[in-house]
Amino acid sequence: MEDQELPYVLIDCIGGKHGVYEDHTEFLKTRFCLITMKEYLENKKFLGEKIRAIFMWYHKPVIDEELLQSLPNLKVVASSGVGIDHLDLNLLSSFGVKVSNTPFVVSTDTADLGVALMLASARRLVEGYQMAVSPDTEYFPADWLGVEVSGTALGIIGMGTIGYKVAQRARAFDMKILYHNRNQRNKEEESAVGAIYCKKIDDLLQQSDFVMLAVTLTPQTHKLIGKRELELMKPTATLINISRGLVVDQDALVEALQNKVIKAAALDVTYPEPLPRDHPLLKMKNVTITPHIGSATKETRRLMMENMTENIQAALTGLPIPNEVLL
Numbered sequence: 001m002e003d004q005e006l007p008y009v010l011i012d013c014i015g016g017k018h019g020v021y022e023d024h025t026e027f028l029k030t031r032f033c034l035i036t037m038k039e040y041l042e043n044k045k046f047l048g049e050k051i052r053a054i055f056m057w058y059h060k061p062v063i064d065e066e067l068l069q070s071l072p073n074l075k076v077v078a079s080s081g082v083g084i085d086h087l088d089l090n091l092l093s094s095f096g097v098k099v100s101n102t103p104f105v106v107s108t109d110t111a112d113l114g115v116a117l118m119l120a121s122a123r124r125l126v127e128g129y130q131m132a133v134s135p136d137t138e139y140f141p142a143d144w145l146g147v148e149v150s151g152t153a154l155g156i157i158g159m160g161t162i163g164y165k166v167a168q169r170a171r172a173f174d175m176k177i178l179y180h181n182r183n184q185r186n187k188e189e190e191s192a193v194g195a196i197y198c199k200k201i202d203d204l205l206q207q208s209d210f211v212m213l214a215v216t217l218t219p220q221t222h223k224l225i226g227k228r229e230l231e232l233m234k235p236t237a238t239l240i241n242i243s244r245g246l247v248v249d250q251d252a253l254v255e256a257l258q259n260k261v262i263k264a265a266a267l268d269v270t271y272p273e274p275l276p277r278d279h280p281l282l283k284m285k286n287v288t289i290t291p292h293i294g295s296a297t298k299e300t301r302r303l304m305m306e307n308m309t310e311n312i313q314a315a316l317t318g319l320p321i322p323n324e325v326l327l
């Protein structure tokens with residue numbers, strides 16, 4: 001344990017799969033007294049009273065009622081990334097605990113990844129790579145062709161910060177951009193990127209060559225894309241998901257891909273993550289899949305950590321929290 005003057009902040013662990021990165025700890029330790037879950041569990045009585053914030057790096061540690069009851073002085077949970085579907089906001093609020101996330105610093109990289117998935121799927125990059133490196137497969141059969149991206153129609157469902165950045169990038173490909181937002185039409189952003197608003201999601205699905213999901217997961221967006229929606233899409237269309245796996249009915253998606261209801265899918269998110277090794281989505285050539293890496297660059301992860309630090313410091317000094325998540 002360190003300098004008693006610094007605020008005590010609970011983290012899951014340092015290093016490993018869910019841990020705070022080793023090279024971030026130098027920065028964090030100048031601001032906080034970091035307590036790992038292991039240390040906390042070994043000395044619950046003393047540390048429980050001391051801890052004032054949780055630095056929640058990629059959904060860890062899991063926060064439940066029992067943990068909250070044992071942390072009477074907890075003021076804030078700083079969650080990394082933008083999605084907060086792993087948190088029970090009502091429960092946290094009932095304990096008077098505030099919540100923050102880091103929506104703005106993850107948007108550029110997540111939008112980049114959405115475009116990368118679209119291009120990779122359309123131009124069959126993964127298959128192409130395998131063909132190039134494997135001496136046993138035929139090298140570029142004549143009928144092995146991708147589809148053109150430039151000039152096609154991209155439908156963005158969820159034109160928030162990430163969706164907007166996807167649209168900005170799509171302009172460089174001369175794409176026709178359609179978008180749908182459940183609650184809010186943003187005329188200013190819409191005209192800045194030349195996007196066409198579709199009041200009905202069905203219109204967007206019917207007209208798009210690529211459908212990009214960039215919504216947050218809420219009860220309203222849970223399985224937003226199911227059998228009916230997939231059937232509305234063009235048989236030549238590709239579904240790209242950079243939001244949350246549960247926004248799509250995955251069984252319906254498997255069926256649609258198997259039955260050629262749609263052409264392809266490119267997924268950074270699934271449920272569960274990772275998928276079981278024998279899952280059909282892992283065996284299909286028309287599925288491009290990545291392990292939830294929207295914000296996974298060195299630069300963005302560092303910004304996220306700094307952003308979380310600012311949120312905690314503001315909460316503990318009574319200042320407005322820059323990225324407070326309100327109920």
Ligand SMILES: O=CC(=O)O
Nearest residue numbers: 080081082083106
């Ligand atoms: O999935 C990543 C995030 O929510 O930022």
